[in-house]
Amino acid sequence: MNTSLNYAYYPGCSSTGTSIEYDMSSRAVCAALDIKLTDVPDWSCCGSTPAHTVDHSLSSALSARNLDQVASMGLDSCITPCPSCLANLKTAKHRMEDEGFRDKVNNLLDKPANTKIETKSVLQILVEDYGIENIRKKVVKPLTGLVVGAYYGCILNRPAELMQFDDREHPMAMDNIMEALGATVVPFPLKVECCGASFGIPRKDVVMRLSGKLLDTAKSIGAMALVTACPLCQMNLDMRQDQINHANGSHHKIPIFYFTQLLGLALGLTEKELGMNKLCVSPRTLLDFMVNEENIKEKAA
Amino acid sequence: MDPVKYLKSADLMSWLEELARENKVFAPRYEGDAVIFAPFDPKQEISIKHAATMPPKKTVFPQSEKLVDFTYSKDPENLSRILIEAKEILPKGTTVVFGSRPCDVRGFTMFDRVYLAEKTTDVYYKARRENTSFITLACEKPETTCFCHWVDSSPSDASGSDVLATPIEDGYVLEPFSEKGQKLLTSSLLENGERWILEVKDVHENAAGFLANAPDLSQAPQKLLDVFDNMEFWENAAAKCLSCGACTYLCPSCYCFNITDETTGMKGTRFRSWDNCMSAQFTMEASGHNPRPTKAHRLKNRVGHKFSYYPAIHDGVISCCGCGRCIKSCPVGIDIREIVQEAINHEPAIGKE
Amino acid sequence: MPVLTGKELRIVGFLCNWCSYGGADTAGIGRFNQPTDLRIIKVPCSGRIDPLFVVKALMNGADGVLVSGCHPRDCHYAEGNFYARRRLEIMHNFLPIIGYEPERFEYTWVSASEGQRWQQVVTSFTEQIHKLGPAPKILGPEASDTLSLMQAAL
């Protein structure tokens, strides 16, 4: 096992607000696994979807500023928990390899952009650099009894040529992690379907329909909970679950975890460290159930 | 002859520059680690302290020269009818070579007997020979490989030269040996040199004094003929020969050439280039037969030609000027002096069946 | 012999008969537009190509030389391109010592079916040569003839 994993860490804007528990649990899990994270100094917003819908050079310039901050750390790569940030940072690097485009971006910047910085997701480094088998060894509190579906969202591994991670139609990274943590993983057929993304505010109806379908499907396959790796997905499914129920006449009460939260739990971290209390759909009953199941199992043993 | 002139060492470059105004001037200079006669360039240092690596043979007998440019043209009415227009390329302009050594220039006298012969004058050679003047430097001290005195010459031999320059303290005494030479000595940089004539003589005698006694080569022509059929003798002599052309191409008195045509499209050129009797292609016949099939045969020819066959038809003059370059530059140190002497001393085996 | 001044550079192509010459034909049949600089010399096999042909072409004034044969394992003569690959690779890497950019000479594999690949190879190789500009030409018998011209060019 690589004992000295060391990364620059780009938290992304939502880490300070709506996805604070993702940030907390990511940091906690990495600390527990001896993975050293150093925050990218004075990072700024990557521009997210709105920027690239306005202009590609603007979007890349916003990312480029951050990539340059990474370079100033003397590093050539960074990681981020957020797929949207990931997509932006990766796209910027990739597109800036084209000279003409780079010139356009440089026109917007104080100093020429760095085109060497690679970005990976927290999920990717856990799977590829740290390794599932090593995670399995670290499990102290298996997620016994938990039946969970893994929902990846649309841009974590698409487009495949750019993201270079996992299968574009049937990603397995989180499934495998959950399996390693002792949970029962049910194949989630709509792993890469869109949840409605950032349309929650301007076109809530769209999110209600798309995220509603995801929750319906989760229920139909018997998942007690879903795990996600994306702040937007999590927000749509968790924070808006009541709105969805209301709009669609459904009665879901499905906890939506960040995979890092469940991972932390299995590693023996406290619920508080992992921000379990920040979830809108309370996982309380489920968490208690798991503890109970584990006790039964131990007794049986 | 006009009076002898004196040139201050300090004025040498200026004088050469003067000469270069009306002539193409060649002087020896370093190219890499070799001293080569190259077009005079006032910005580049000349090197005249010792004999050059290569003699100035190229100046009169270029390594390769265009003899004729020819063009084919077709009769537009009948494309099978081809007209050939040939243009002889005769060298133009005058050349002055400075810094040659007596042996270097004496070599041309071997050429002269062949190429300037009345019935078979070589126009290309003649033109160059006549347009080229040699300001030869007398040698102050011969080298280990020098043997000009074996072949009826000396470190101050002026034969073939137009001016003989003898280095004395701070300058050169310049003696003209031809009309061309006299014409070269008209510069205002030169002063009368009569008063140094005795010192010149000293330099010459002193140089000759360094040379050990020369063996008598009068027997050489006959002795070499005697060993003509003794292939064992020649195989021994040629054993270490590599058959390269270093000896012949550096030899001031080797004058063999080859003629080839190179054609591209409807144009072509006839070249004459140096040939080398040590090469397997030399005297190769069109049939593929070669009367001199081995390097022993070829070395025999080289030594024989210089010390026996040439003297036989040119009043006993040995076609070697004793510069020693073939010894010094031979990659395997073949010493022509040894071979000639061994031939002279060779006792036919007695009682052999 | 005239190269269309300003438009073309002199590019020589050595193509094996079975694959690449056919690939160039396929490109023609498909009407895949290509720059006009390249002239093709057909040889039976890339293994027939003495790398010295490449040097000869460059020294005689070519600005670029392209060799193309069958893909490895696809040689009509079983082994020709395997030999070619070694020999051409070595010559390619040798060229810089003489003072030619190695990019002036490339070798590649194009099969008879790969018309589009051929178009791409020709187009990008021609671009590559135009980027480098004309190769140094050795003029006249004496080095000084060329050297003074090179000096003037700098």
Next chain:
Amino acid sequence: MKVININLSYNSDFVTQVEEESGQKLNNCYQCGKCTAGCPYTEEYDISVSQIMRLTQAGQKEQVLQANSLWLCATCESCTARCPNQIDVARIMDVLRHMARKEGYVGTGRVKTFWDSFLSSVKNNGRVFEVGLLVNYISHTGRFWTDIGLGPKVLPKGKIHFKPTEMQGKKEVAKIFMRFKEESAR
């Protein structure tokens, strides 16, 4: 229905511009419809994505840039991921959006306003300030009831801050936006 004269209405500049800015070749599209088949937003679209592709290929600029669909694409990449001709459809949608924005076509105002609010938040703070973004959006749309129901749910979770987080380089970020505005004005 409108009859389209194909040669007269073909806007070749439009086609060229889309191809250049997206780096995609429109003629590669053979209208199999797989993009539409996989698009989660087809239900909301006025013109399906494969038809957008067809109209773009056919140089029907007006019709394309007027499409509401452009503003409803969430860049989920389903179309790009599955296109048999490896066309980056999502990128073309992006480019069409840029063009629509520049030329003043604003289909679904709410989406654009939301995006604008988002960017102005970044411009002012260097990072997204979620409350500020919401306030800005509401003030531009007058949709006061937007997510008001979420307040009581989220507020106690400590997820909402009423002040933006401070960062030093926010001027640098603002400059990027400024220069972008200048560049676009050219």
Next chain:
Amino acid sequence: MKVGVFVCHCGSNIEATVDTAAVAAAAREFPGVVFATDTMYTCSEPGQDEIVNAIKEHNLGGIVVASCTPRMHEQTFRRTVERAGLNKYLFEMANIREHVSWIGKDREANTNKSVDLVRMATEKLLRNRPLYSKKFDINKRVLVIGGGVAGIQAALDCADGGLEVVMVEKTSTIGGKMAKLDKTFPTVDCSSCILGPRMVDVAQHPNITLYAYSEIEEINGYVGNFEIKVKKKATYVNWDSCTGCGICMEKCPSKKATDYFNEGIGKTTAINIPFPQAIPKKAKIDPDFCTKLTKGKCGVCAKVCPSGCIDYEMQDEFVTEKVGAIVTATGYDLFDWSVYGEYGAGRYPDVITGLQYERMLSASGPTGGHIKRPSDGKEPKNIVFIQCVGSRDKSVGRPYCTGFCCMYTAKQAILTKDHLPDSQSYVFYMDIRAVGKLYDEFTRRAMEEYDTKYIRGRVSMIYPKGEKLLVRGADTLMGSQVEVDADLVVLAVGAEASAGASELAEKLRISYDSYGFYMEGHPKLKPVETNTAGVYLAGACQGPKDIPSSVAQGSAAAAKVLGLFSKDQLESDPQVSIVDIKRCIGCGKCIQTCPFGAIKEMEFRGMVKADVIETICQGCGICTSTCPQGAIQLQHSTDNQILSEVNALCQF
């Protein structure tokens, strides 16, 4: 040499972008050229006559034709000059069509380039020498590789024509893909009823030797005299005594073996005969599943076999066959559709291939001809057919159209209705390719009479929804997304070159395209020849083909072989290497590098020299580029000839 130059207009093919008259005018200035003209169609009869007349009138010694590629007409013009009394190697071609006029529109540049190409050809021609062929004996036996319908046709035609045929088939029965089909389109007649008798003919033909369950190990030699090493893979059953009674199959306790013949629908026994009509009808053991071979336990088959032919110790065996020609009929394989994640990548049991469906439809298949969902064995009601899976799809590296899927899908839709009258079939298609006699009528019938719903659009996703599969596609004609709740999804999976095709091509020394399909000699004029003399193609190994085309090609290949063997001797290509004995120093580098063993040492006046065996030399010229002193020269591509072309192009 007096040279004549003919610059062809090729109608407007060349003339449109090349000033042929100017090229001819320029050629008049070239050395040796005494006659040059431009002609409309040089390859036409008047065009060729013009060459013949010019040779006679101007006493020409060599001809340059600037026209199309030599692959097209070099042979034509060589015959022309031969007709005029010249040696046919005193001829050169400049390719100003494929390499000039068709790839650029700049008339000035094209004309200039054409002049260059003619100059090069002329310079080379001036160094050409007359070359003369040698005759050699041929072995009039033919090897057919592959026992599918194309191979069977080729073998039977050759055998009926009196040739001895050796057939090598890699599986344990001949019949190929066709043997797996239930019915054939557009006649909907029984596949095995047509093919079966032909298979029996192969087994019984006195002229045919069949090696089933065998592979080509090595191919040496050249046209007329190939030597083939065949690997007979171990079957663990002595086929000389096996009667095909099938008792072993009945008793074999290991019943979980992959059933390759049934495309994995169902399982078979470890010792098996693939299907009742197999030819040869012999049992073989699948060593991966036989417990006797994997664990050393069992031995039931040996006990029950009435003729005692089980041999667990059997090893692969090699036999050598000598033949004069080879017909390659290795067919195709199905594209590995599991790359389509959006279709489940094989995760969903009720998403199957068309060929699996075919086995399901077949009365002799694993379901006895009943259509059942593999997941639960239930009869499906809604069946979705998806076309172009692994066809016309650049993203999976298969941009070509397989060509026959449209037809078999229509056939399967029709058969589905026959089997399950209450069912409803849906076909997602992009275009319907129904080019052939009665083909379009057939697909129309599927729609008109069998009420198959054709939906114009591709499917983007299949995912399980309860017991059903949700198929989400597009109907581009409606412009909308559509969904079907399907019970069974059948993928019309496209064809790709059969596994191992490229390795075999390397042994055969023939070329293949980037997909692994074999290259024909000329796309129009030599559809069954290859560029290697004596090797012919039949069937889908050259590209996907339906049954009639495969059969036609099988017959065509046979006709080519019969034509080749109509002479007793063949002429060798004289473009071979020759040693200049004077220059050869006997270092043997040429011997070391010759891939054909065509150079041997010989003694000449006590010295070692190289010597070329003309009939073995294939004319590659590796020796010439290896010989440092240029003593061995490939005739017609000598150093001087190539240098003259270089010099014609580059003169400082």
Next chain:
Amino acid sequence: MGNPRSESNKGDQVKFQEELKDNIRKALPELDVVIGWCGSFDPLHATPHFMRREEDIDKLEISPLSVHNLATYLPGLRGKKVGIVVKGCDSRSVVELLQENLINREDITIFGFPCTGVVDQSKIKKALGGHTGNIEFCDMSESVIVIKSEDKAYTLPMAEMLADKCSSCRYPDAVISDYFAGEKIGNKGEEDADYAAVETFENLSVPERFGYWLKEFDRCIRCYACRNACPLCVCRDHCAAESRDPHWLSQENNVRDKLMFQVIHAYHLAGRCTECGECQRACPVDIPVLMFKQKMNKEIRDTFQYEAGVDPEATPPLLSFKMKEENITEKVW
């Protein structure tokens, strides 16, 4: 020629020199000739020495002047029983000739000795101010060379006068021999060859490199001593340089053809050259022709991990191939 023969070459070398002479004495009766070195026209030069009779052996001298690679003579003596005295580097040429079947092992008797290096005449010439035409005396020890020339005495450090190939020599002992006189120094074939000079040269700009060679080859007289001194130029009388069929080169004195010849030479030696340096040493006008071959060898080493003249059973890399070449990365278009 009556020049004072030096009393040189004493010290350690004498011991194995006598042992070597004994070896030769033992073997000579079975041999037609044994090739070694002896003194030459001045004390600073040696020359190849063909020993046919017992008394010839006395003249044998091994010293840092024994520069010539005598393997050059072997192919020409094919059919005869030949003994040859070899330095480490020379022995690699013998290996190469054996590998290419240009000589028969059973006809060759190899006499090896521990070589401590040979001098580079041009370095000495430079040290002596550019003139070695009047050498009167020369004496050598392991560490210094003492020379008297034109009444001046010079003491030159041996290490600085050694040929470049010697200062980085990895094969001081013959890699193949029948007799070995003296104590082996130890070969270090596993170490990498030193191509620093080539690498430095390659750092020059493209026109600088091109111009350099034009200038250097301008003085070439096409004597082909480089070729003829090369032990692996086995075409000899049939060299492509002077042939009309194939007609690679014209006989015109132009720098293009001179340069082209050097490329031909280097390419024909690719994977065969052992860098004995005889080409460069033989050049009468001191053109640095070895660098082309070194560059070729560097590429051969980097691409095929092959070094010529080590294994008589090996095949030169350009006469063989692998289906998959680990070190060849083809251009991607």
